[in-house]
Amino acid sequence: MKYSQTALLGGLLLMLSACASLMPPPINVGEPEASVVAKLGRPTARIPDNNGYLLEYSRNPWGQAIDMARFSNDGRLISYEQVLTTEKFATIKPGISTKTEVVRAIGHPSETSYLPRLQLEVWTYPYKENGVWNSVMHVHFNNNGIVNKMENGPDLRFDRDGKFGFGGW
Numbered sequence: 001m002k003y004s005q006t007a008l009l010g011g012l013l014l015m016l017s018a019c020a021s022l023m024p025p026p027i028n029v030g031e032p033e034a035s036v037v038a039k040l041g042r043p044t045a046r047i048p049d050n051n052g053y054l055l056e057y058s059r060n061p062w063g064q065a066i067d068m069a070r071f072s073n074d075g076r077l078i079s080y081e082q083v084l085t086t087e088k089f090a091t092i093k094p095g096i097s098t099k100t101e102v103v104r105a106i107g108h109p110s111e112t113s114y115l116p117r118l119q120l121e122v123w124t125y126p127y128k129e130n131g132v133w134n135s136v137m138h139v140h141f142n143n144n145g146i147v148n149k150m151e152n153g154p155d156l157r158f159d160r161d162g163k164f165g166f167g168g169w
Contacts, residue, residue, distance in 0.1 A: 033075045043069070045108055052078065060110035064126045064134070064155075068107060083107060084127035089137055089150065097147040102139055109139070119143055126155050134158040 025039045036055070037043070043055035049070065057067040070078045083106045091105050102123070109123035120140045129135035134155040140148045 027069070027077065027080045029077055029079065031077045033071055033077075036069055036077055036080075040067075040069070047103055047107075049104055054104065056107045058107055058110070061126050064128050066107035066125075084125055084137075086129065089152075092139065092147055092150060094147045094149050099141060099145045102147065115140075120148055126157075 027036055027039060033055070040057055044058040045054075045056040047054040047056060052070065052072045055069040055071065057069070059065045059067075064084065065082050066084050067080065068083045069080045072078055088106050092102055097105075106125060109125055111124040113122045113124070114120070115122060118140075120142060123139045123141070125137045125139070127135055127137060129152065134157075135152050136155045137150060137152045139150050142148045
């Protein structure tokens with residue numbers, strides 16, 4: 001091998017090893033909780049579930065993601081997924097879903113607020129809509145803790161020019 005090829009190969013291997021150190025080790029279905037926590041670190045919340053429990057790993061507010069590890073009653077991993085997605089939001093049903101069901105589906109909000117005139121509590125979830133758009137989902141609850149409505153829109157924290165992504169039209 002020529003010197004330039006050796007240097008290129010060495011640089012490529014160095015870059016690959018750097019990427020590997022930034023990515024967490026793989027998590028496999030069936031692993032015990034202790035193994036998952038050893039790989040991912042301490043969860044941001046432990047959520048009781050009907051047939052087990054969930055460990056929440058929130059990267060919000062700026063990370064725009066919440067990973068949820070679902071465990072069976074015997075402490076074995078059933079699934080692991082990023083839950084701030086359009087598909088997961090669609091499982092929340094206005095007029096039916098409760099606060100407990102929302103937390104189990106998409107985790108804890110990064111921010112909460114209250115609209116006194118409308119008597120609605122609002123939970124805010126920053127996320128990457130379709131993996132691309134900086135968005136926020138607002139889940140509104142009535143005084144009985146039932147979802148009243150959901151609204152999404154652009155995450156204005158990322159709007160640098162103040163034109164809401166419309167170029168000033």
